[in-house]
Amino acid sequence: MSEQKQLKQATLEYAVRLGDDALVLGHRISEWVSYGPFLEEDIAYGNVALDYIGRARMFYSYAAQLTGDDKTEDHFAYMRNEREFSNLLINELPKGDFAYSQLRQLLVDVYASLFLAELVKSKDDTLAAIAAKAIKETRYHLRRSRDWVLRLGDGTQESHNRAQTALDALWGYSHEMFEMDALEQQLADASIGVDVAALRGQWHARVSDILIEATLVVPEDGWKVRGGREGYHTENLGHLLTEMQFVHRSHPGCQW
Amino acid sequence: MTTEKLELFEVFVRSKRGLDHKHIGSLHAQDPEQALEYARDCYTRRSEGVSIWVVRSADICASQEDDAESFYDPSDDKPYRHATYYQLPDPVNNM
Numbered sequence: 001m002s003e004q005k006q007l008k009q010a011t012l013e014y015a016v017r018l019g020d021d022a023l024v025l026g027h028r029i030s031e032w033v034s035y036g037p038f039l040e041e042d043i044a045y046g047n048v049a050l051d052y053i054g055r056a057r058m059f060y061s062y063a064a065q066l067t068g069d070d071k072t073e074d075h076f077a078y079m080r081n082e083r084e085f086s087n088l089l090i091n092e093l094p095k096g097d098f099a100y101s102q103l104r105q106l107l108v109d110v111y112a113s114l115f116l117a118e119l120v121k122s123k124d125d126t127l128a129a130i131a132a133k134a135i136k137e138t139r140y141h142l143r144r145s146r147d148w149v150l151r152l153g154d155g156t157q158e159s160h161n162r163a164q165t166a167l168d169a170l171w172g173y174s175h176e177m178f179e180m181d182a183l184e185q186q187l188a189d190a191s192i193g194v195d196v197a198a199l200r201g202q203w204h205a206r207v208s209d210i211l212i213e214a215t216l217v218v219p220e221d222g223w224k225v226r227g228g229r230e231g232y233h234t235e236n237l238g239h240l241l242t243e244m245q246f247v248h249r250s251h252p253g254c255q256w
Numbered sequence: 257m258t259t260e261k262l263e264l265f266e267v268f269v270r271s272k273r274g275l276d277h278k279h280i281g282s283l284h285a286q287d288p289e290q291a292l293e294y295a296r297d298c299y300t301r302r303s304e305g306v307s308i309w310v311v312r313s314a315d316i317c318a319s320q321e322d323d324a325e326s327f328y329d330p331s332d333d334k335p336y337r338h339a340t341y342y343q344l345p346d347p348v349n350n351m
Contacts, residue, residue: 038262040283044297144293151286 007190010183011124012066013086014193016076017229019059020087023077024237025108026052027244031095044144048105051137058130078248082238083231090173092228092237099152099162104170105145110206111177111199112138118194127192146210153214164216171219176226178203264313265291267298269305277309288312 029049036042060073090108095101116138119131152159178200180188187193208218227233248254262284268277280299285291291310300308319327335341 038284040285040294040298044294047297047301140296147290147293 007186007192008066010186011127011192012063013183014187015059015063015066015127017086019056019063019076020085021091022052022059023056024085024087024240025091026050026056027240028091028093028095029101029105032101037098048141048144051134051141055130055134055137058133062126062130074248078245082233082241085233085237085241086229086231087237088173088176089225089228089234090170090176092234092240093170093173094236096166097162099159100166100169102145102148102152103163103166105141106149106210107170107174107207109138109142109145110203110210111174113142114199114202114206115194115196118199121191122193123191149210149216150214153211153216160215163214167211167216168219171221172223172225175221175224176228179226179229181229262286263291265295265310266313266316267291267295268309268311269295269299270307271304272306277307280304282313285310 026049029045029052033042033046033049036045056077057073060076063076064071064073090104093104096104113135116131116135120128120135122128122131149163152163154160178196180195180197184193184196188195211218263286264282265285265288266282267280269280270277283291283294283298285294288310292308295308295310299305331337
């Protein structure tokens with residue numbers, strides 16, 4: 001395979017990864033719709049879910065375009081099994097209680113704000129354009145999740161305990177965000193992808209500032225989990241996909 | 257969680273072409289900052305606005321139904337306060 005062809009194939013896989021990250025988290029957030037703590041928050045968090053699903057569509061559409069055949073975004077969203085999904089594990093974890101979802105959101109939002117600021121500079125025009133749109137949304141998401149973590153961490157004893165419990169349960173899933181494999185290295189070297197390993201220091205500093213302000217204890221690095229990028233998932237993803245893909249698979253080719 | 261412990265805020269939005277903020281609704285939030293974010297999410301999702309004000313409903317001093325008589329009735333018999341009350345001289349065409 002020529003180098004250019006290889007790079008195109010790598011870019012396709014990369015777009016699918018980023019699409020998977022967005023779709024899986026978007027679906028998790030959408031599970032809060034009608035279960036929000038009060039109406040205003042229900043609407044606001046639902047908006048965030050829509051931002052993520054819109055982001056997934058952009059990445060998948062680009063991937064579909066790169067395949068050069070008649071695949072569409074729906075193929076990537078609905079016709080693949082869990083072993084073919086390459087999202088980060090932290091995005092697929094069940095929504096838990098509200099504190100858990102907001103702590104996850106903070107860890108992911110800070111990461112996304114750093115990641116997208118780099119992806120905007122990609123030599124791939126489409127990826128750069130998607131990042132430019134997405135980063136505006138992410139800045140707002142971060143404003144929300146930061147607010148909630150401060151409220152919950154520095155709120156009542158109950159909310160503080162729940163926030164700390166969530167943080168401790170999630171921390172081991174954060175390390176995977178900064179892992180580079182051969183594909184990401186190749187794309188980073190070609191100035192198409194992002195060198196995520198280089199973002200870790202900044203991420204830790206920003207997240208720690210917020211957690212400390214929220215009177216939470218920044219967890220020590222200990223156990224860590226990985227595998228999402230290779231298709232090794234927690235059992236949660238299969239259940240998520242079952243629910244998400246059911247209608248599409250039951251009625252193939254159905255048009256509204 | 258219920259909205260019992262939350263405060264009520266009134267939301268005013270200035271649209272792209274508008275010169276002034278118009279009242280468009282109310283919502284519950286814990287403080288003005290959060291109210292501003294919810295106003296963004298609840299009332300400007302379809303690009304309705306370029307500027308938002310939120311005000312604690314409790315901070316609004318409003319006239320009461322009972323006040324209506326003393327507030328508004330006295331002007332009923334003072335039609336001369338309207339410009340249309342006056343006959344304009346013929347030479348004035350555009351008024």
